[in-house]
Amino acid sequence: MGTGEADSWRAVVDVPALTAWLSARGIGDTIEDLRPLSGGTQNVVLRLRIGGRRLVLRRPPVHPRPESNRTMSREIAVLRALTDHDVPHPALVAAEENPAVLGSVFYVMEEVAGFNPGDSVSSDYRANEGLRHEGALSVARALARLSRVDPAGTAMAPLQRPGSFLARQVPQWTAVLAGYEQLAGYRPGDLPAVEPIAAWLEDHHPPDAEPGILHGDFHLNNVLLHDSLAEVTAIVDWEMATVGDPLLDLGWLLVTWPVAPAPPITGAALAAVGDLPTRGQLLDAYSAAGGRETDSIDWYATLAAFKLGIVLEGTWARAQAGLAPMDVGRRLHTAAASLLDLADAIRQGARSASD
Numbered sequence: 001m002g003t004g005e006a007d008s009w010r011a012v013v014d015v016p017a018l019t020a021w022l023s024a025r026g027i028g029d030t031i032e033d034l035r036p037l038s039g040g041t042q043n044v045v046l047r048l049r050i051g052g053r054r055l056v057l058r059r060p061p062v063h064p065r066p067e068s069n070r071t072m073s074r075e076i077a078v079l080r081a082l083t084d085h086d087v088p089h090p091a092l093v094a095a096e097e098n099p100a101v102l103g104s105v106f107y108v109m110e111e112v113a114g115f116n117p118g119d120s121v122s123s124d125y126r127a128n129e130g131l132r133h134e135g136a137l138s139v140a141r142a143l144a145r146l147s148r149v150d151p152a153g154t155a156m157a158p159l160q161r162p163g164s165f166l167a168r169q170v171p172q173w174t175a176v177l178a179g180y181e182q183l184a185g186y187r188p189g190d191l192p193a194v195e196p197i198a199a200w201l202e203d204h205h206p207p208d209a210e211p212g213i214l215h216g217d218f219h220l221n222n223v224l225l226h227d228s229l230a231e232v233t234a235i236v237d238w239e240m241a242t243v244g245d246p247l248l249d250l251g252w253l254l255v256t257w258p259v260a261p262a263p264p265i266t267g268a269a270l271a272a273v274g275d276l277p278t279r280g281q282l283l284d285a286y287s288a289a290g291g292r293e294t295d296s297i298d299w300y301a302t303l304a305a306f307k308l309g310i311v312l313e314g315t316w317a318r319a320q321a322g323l324a325p326m327d328v329g330r331r332l333h334t335a336a337a338s339l340l341d342l343a344d345a346i347r348q349g350a351r352s353a354s355d
Contacts, residue, residue, distance in 0.1 A: 059106035072105040078241040081154035114224030114233035117270035122227040129275045134230035137285040142232040144291030147246035160243035166205045180317035193344040200347045206296040216240030218249040219256040220267030251300030298350035305343035312336040
């Protein structure tokens with residue numbers, strides 16, 4: 001790493017302090033390379049090489065949010081919980097939850113090879129239709145493996161809240177949407193079908209299932225695919241992980257799957273090449289890999305589209321208050337409206353099927 005590059009990253013990480021911390025844990029005494037790694041947009045992600053070993057450091061942004069350290073501790077907890085399980089994930093090397101070391105909670109994990117299908121497509125995937133199809137199905141299979149992990153007795157267990165996970169969802173997210181009205185200039189009235197979707201979800205939610213580890217934002221942009229094999233090398237970006245109902249992750253994957261009628265918000269690079277499996281094929285792959293029972297998947301998909309639409313609408317609300325770029329806000333508002341249209345279509349289809 002050149003002097004200029006090292007100096008440019010001193011605002012992000014105290015290199016001598018990091019080096020001392022790594023050395024104290026027997027990981028190595030000299031950082032041979034340090035540079036940004038493409039990935040999540042909400043945190044600092046740096047690649048480093050030490051003793052020939054390629055690692056990744058993840059920490060909150062330079063200007064952290066109030067919950068940033070807690071979110072980083074959540075990521076550490078889920079990587080600890082997944083140790084020795086067959087879920088593809090970056091192996092945790094070491095973690096530091098004392099903010100005094102680098103000014104925030106942080107951790108170091110093994111670097112995982114593979115490509116992010118939201119950003120790029122490997123040459124082998126580009127050339128081979130069958131590989132693209134099976135590689136996409138491997139995403140559902142990886143999610144099925146995650147659904148089988150019991151959080152009891154793991155580092156994730158303290159994140160389980162008492163009461164019904166499903167019963168909390170609609171009140172929580174309608175309150176979030178109502179809260180946007182506190183931002184100057186925002187009015188939520190042009191979002192479609194919010195009230196009928198919320199009412200249907202409240203009236204039809206299935207019984208609570210056995211708790212599992214929920215990724216919380218499971219879609220194509222949050223996985224890495226092997227360059228030449230039909231397999232997921234890692235599920236990444238665990239900042240929204242919790243203990244809840246893993247079928248919500250499956251619903252999330254279905255409503256973000258970049259095949260009509262979903263809005264194109266994830267997996268853009270892979271979708272542009274084409275030959276992705278259908279949602280029905282994803283469901284079949286998930287079930288065949290030992291995932292949870294999917295009889296109520298329309299409810300979970302409706303909830304996923306409802307929740308994600310409200311999350312995306314937050315950027316539009318902040319844009320109208322001058323707190324986010326207006327062009328980004330408009331784009332995400334359009335996506336939010338499309339997701340709520342999708343949620344309404346799913347719930348009406350489910351209602352018709354039950355008549």
